Amino acid sequence: xxxxxxxxxxxxxxxxxxxxxxxxxxxxxxxxxxxxxxxxxxxxxxxxxxxxxxxxxxxxxxxxxxxxxxxxxxxxxxxxxxxxxxxxxxxxxxxxxxxxxxxxxxxxxxxxxxxxxxxxxxxxxxxxxxxxxxxxxxxxxxxxxxxxxxxxxxxxxxxxxxxxxxxxxxxxxxxxxxxxxxxxxxxxxxxxxxxxxxxxxxxxxxxxxxxxxxxxxxxxxxxxxxxxxxxxxxxxxxxxxxxxxxxxxxxxxxxxxxxxxxxxxxxxxxxxxxxxxxxxxxxxxx
DNA sequence: AGATCGCCCTGCTTGC
DNA sequence: TGCAAGCAGGGCGATC
Numbered sequence: 001x002x003x004x005x006x007x008x009x010x011x012x013x014x015x016x017x018x019x020x021x022x023x024x025x026x027x028x029x030x031x032x033x034x035x036x037x038x039x040x041x042x043x044x045x046x047x048x049x050x051x052x053x054x055x056x057x058x059x060x061x062x063x064x065x066x067x068x069x070x071x072x073x074x075x076x077x078x079x080x081x082x083x084x085x086x087x088x089x090x091x092x093x094x095x096x097x098x099x100x101x102x103x104x105x106x107x108x109x110x111x112x113x114x115x116x117x118x119x120x121x122x123x124x125x126x127x128x129x130x131x132x133x134x135x136x137x138x139x140x141x142x143x144x145x146x147x148x149x150x151x152x153x154x155x156x157x158x159x160x161x162x163x164x165x166x167x168x169x170x171x172x173x174x175x176x177x178x179x180x181x182x183x184x185x186x187x188x189x190x191x192x193x194x195x196x197x198x199x200x201x202x203x204x205x206x207x208x209x210x211x212x213x214x215x216x217x218x219x220x221x222x223x224x225x226x227x228x229x230x231x232x233x234x235x236x237x238x239x240x241x242x243x244x245x246x247x248x249x250x251x252x253x254x255x256x257x258x259x260x261x262x263x264x265x266x267x268x269x270x271x272x273x274x275x276x277x278x279x280x281x282x283x284x285x286x
Numbered sequence: 287a288g289a290t291c292g293c294c295c296t297g298c299t300t301g302c
Numbered sequence: 303t304g305c306a307a308g309c310a311g312g313g314c315g316a317t318c
Contacts, residue, residue, distance in 0.1 A: 002311055032295085061312075080312055081296080096296085117295045119312060162289075171313080178311050224311095228298090231311065248311090269292085270310085291317080300308080 002078045003061060004142055004176030005216050006224035006231050006239065010084050011063045013234030014056040017086040018065070018111055022052045024104040033098035033113060036075070036123035036135070047124050048074065048101065057131070060142045060175025064133050072124055075133040079119025085112045086234045116230065142176035143212050154205040157197035164200070165193035165272065168212070177212060180225055180248045183273045185212040187247035192279040193272045218244065247273045 002010070026048045028034050028041035037044045053074075054066035064073040076084060085094075089102065089110045099113035099122055113122055125133035141148045156173050157164075167173055168182040177185070186193055188211035191204075200208075219225055223239030227249075232238055242249075246256050251264035255275035265272050 006311070077312080079295095080310065115295095116297070117310090117312095119295065160288090166289090169312090180311055227311080268290090270312095289318090292315095294312105294314090296310105298309085300306100302304105302306090 002231055003178035003181050005219035007058055007061050007063055008220055009224045009233050011056045011058045017234060018053055019055050020052060021103040021105055023048045024102040025049050027100040030098040032118045033121045034123060036121050044124055060139050060171055062136050071127050073127055073133045075123050075125055077120050081117040081230050082115040082120030083232055084234055085114060085236060087112050139171050140173055140175045143174060143209060150209055154202055157200045157205060160197050162197055163194045164191060164197050167197050179270050181215055183247040184215045190278045192281050193274060195282050
């Protein structure tokens, strides 16, 4: 669900409301929410206790809270329906509350991980030398990372025998792009989702990356994309970018550039939305 | 070795 | 109205 802009909105909220607070204790209400923490829920809560949270960081759709004075971080992935909420301790438990973190201060708020579908979760990991949780060392830098290497990405596209949307969703090539922003960027670039990457020229790659960055920055500026209450920031508020989507979810509606009805095609157990006129299918697709 | 597929879940919407 | 199928912002591990 949440892609880079939505996760970044959450990270900023955590930076404001959770950074530098000491953990009093944590409570795991659903074991699946910590399944990536191999030592189990008790170990997870025990290790959190008493440590101060550092400044939250993010790479792609992953975010993590470094624990000060340790070499470990709490890694979070929201999956399809995960939320990190900062709530008054007195607020009633959400229906899908999975993990609660209480703090040793008088602010009266706690951190809650709420997740309807339980595809997401929290876990604790050692950091690599760059301060990255070790289990996400394979995740590529994201396009808003100043150290993202455009040329290396282009070369990777040239090298692969795959198609462009698969490549955009491959988190080991470029991270943070999901189904919505892939379709949005491809529409902006007028590129069909099944275009083979091997034929990409340097200018075409550069243009596509530019659109990926533009659409993500635009979404970030309005708090991300929310279709329903499943994606919200740490204060439970929705973002507004759904109003600005040009492709995703617009099946049958006129293309905002040329008026042709937009199409939806089943794709990898998901959907791809595109304009059949602006985004010409490659002649031989398989 | 790299690419693809199935599956992990819950809940809402749609269509018979 | 009831029920089943289809669909949803993702990613991992098994498989070819």
